[in-house]
Amino acid sequence: MQLIGVVLLLISIGLVVGPVGAVIYIYKDDLSGLIIPPEVKGLVNGDSSLFITDNAGGGDDSPFGSFVQPEFVSANIDNAARTFSVTVNVTNSFTIDLTLNNLSTDVETPDHQRITNVALSNAYTIPPGESALVTVVGSWTQAGEAYFLDHYATGESAQVVLVNTAIDINGVTVELSEPIQITVPMSTSGLTITG
Amino acid sequence: MPRQINYVALVAGVVTLVLIAASVFVPWWQFNVGNPALASVNFSPVNFNFAIFNTVLTVPIIWALNLACLLTLLAGGIALLVYSVIPAKSYAKSLLGFGYKKPLYAVILFLVELFVLYLSVRLLTGVNLPLVGSTALQLPEIFSGGITVKVVVSAFFNWTFYLSIAVVVLCFAARIYHGKAAKPPATVTVNPKN
Numbered sequence: 001m002q003l004i005g006v007v008l009l010l011i012s013i014g015l016v017v018g019p020v021g022a023v024i025y026i027y028k029d030d031l032s033g034l035i036i037p038p039e040v041k042g043l044v045n046g047d048s049s050l051f052i053t054d055n056a057g058g059g060d061d062s063p064f065g066s067f068v069q070p071e072f073v074s075a076n077i078d079n080a081a082r083t084f085s086v087t088v089n090v091t092n093s094f095t096i097d098l099t100l101n102n103l104s105t106d107v108e109t110p111d112h113q114r115i116t117n118v119a120l121s122n123a124y125t126i127p128p129g130e131s132a133l134v135t136v137v138g139s140w141t142q143a144g145e146a147y148f149l150d151h152y153a154t155g156e157s158a159q160v161v162l163v164n165t166a167i168d169i170n171g172v173t174v175e176l177s178e179p180i181q182i183t184v185p186m187s188t189s190g191l192t193i194t195g
Numbered sequence: 196m197p198r199q200i201n202y203v204a205l206v207a208g209v210v211t212l213v214l215i216a217a218s219v220f221v222p223w224w225q226f227n228v229g230n231p232a233l234a235s236v237n238f239s240p241v242n243f244n245f246a247i248f249n250t251v252l253t254v255p256i257i258w259a260l261n262l263a264c265l266l267t268l269l270a271g272g273i274a275l276l277v278y279s280v281i282p283a284k285s286y287a288k289s290l291l292g293f294g295y296k297k298p299l300y301a302v303i304l305f306l307v308e309l310f311v312l313y314l315s316v317r318l319l320t321g322v323n324l325p326l327v328g329s330t331a332l333q334l335p336e337i338f339s340g341g342i343t344v345k346v347v348v349s350a351f352f353n354w355t356f357y358l359s360i361a362v363v364v365l366c367f368a369a370r371i372y373h374g375k376a377a378k379p380p381a382t383v384t385v386n387p388k389n
Contacts, residue, residue, distance in 0.1 A: 019262040026255075038255075
């Protein structure tokens with residue numbers, strides 16, 4: 001009976017010491033490997049294939065670059081209703097579904113006169129490695145229109161400031177309190193004007 | 196003479212093996228970041244891992260501890276099964292003593308680790324993670340650099356956690372039932388003179 005007790009005790013010790021000892025032995029030359037997952041080491045060494053799909057493309061060194069640089073597809077402007085919509089092609093380079101729940105911002109002139117607000121037309125879910133046409137819509141103010149005609153009627157680009165910008169992807173909401181100054185090209189390529 | 200069997204220990208041994216198999220695939224506690232999840236923490240004594248963008252990150256030393264816990268539970272389950280069919284043998288009580296405490300140790304270890312994880316996150320980041328339920332967490336500014344970042348997180352215990360509690364109860368019931376199971380069956384003495 002005592003022998004059984006000793007055998008069971010040795011089994012208890014062996015079952016813990018065995019796997020732990022084996023892993024320590026495997027990583028004896030690189031003990032940091034014990035606590036750093038191999039996938040993280042791969043990512044640090046530039047292997048992002050576990051997180052980013054093969055067909056991400058984009059030509060950007062950043063693994064996230066191709067997602068955050070959507071391609072312009074078309075735009076529609078309704079002068080009578082003072083509304084517009086812009087459609088861009090967004091590629092999901094990640095290995096999970098991305099759900100774009102919200103994208104909204106107010107657009108102001110550099111001297112903080114409100115021009116328009118922009119918001120996502122509806123929520124979009126983009127499967128991994130696929131692209132989707134994402135449309136944002138907005139309406140502009142009469143004061144904003146007058147400002148643009150005064151300052152940029154003949155220019156090639158316009159300076160605007162984005163304020164109250166918020167984006168919600170997969171339930172992660174990012175709100176930017178600081179204004180973002182951007183330059184909008186005044187090209188009419190891909191633009192449809194009605195009204 | 197009918198064979199003595201501790202049926203409670205038999206059931207406890209079988210359910211322990213079922214618990215081990217289920218816990219490898221279904222975590223006892225799960226924590227998701229984002230909806231759909233961008234990242235998740237899957238936590239059970241036999242499988243504790245992090246997943247980011249559906250990629251499971253396994254820390255080798257934690258994997259080894261998980262394996263040790265799995266093997267220990269497995270040994271406990273097998274010991275219970277062997278004991279259940281020989282409860283009256285002289286060494287049966289040693290087998291029972293070895294087997295019935297293992298699920299309890301696993302549950303205690305799990306709860307302590309979960310509490311330590313919860314406290315560590317709270318102390319290091321100031322973020323109050325929910326242990327159960329869903330909420331929108333606002334990240335401290337130290338992480339977001341002046342930008343407001345809110346993250347939808349959800350946490351819940353899976354059915355495997357409740358099964359582990361049932362296994363612990365069964366194991367203790369098997370220990371209590373041992374006295375009855377190990378008792379020699381009553382014999383009827385027939386007096387030939389009558």
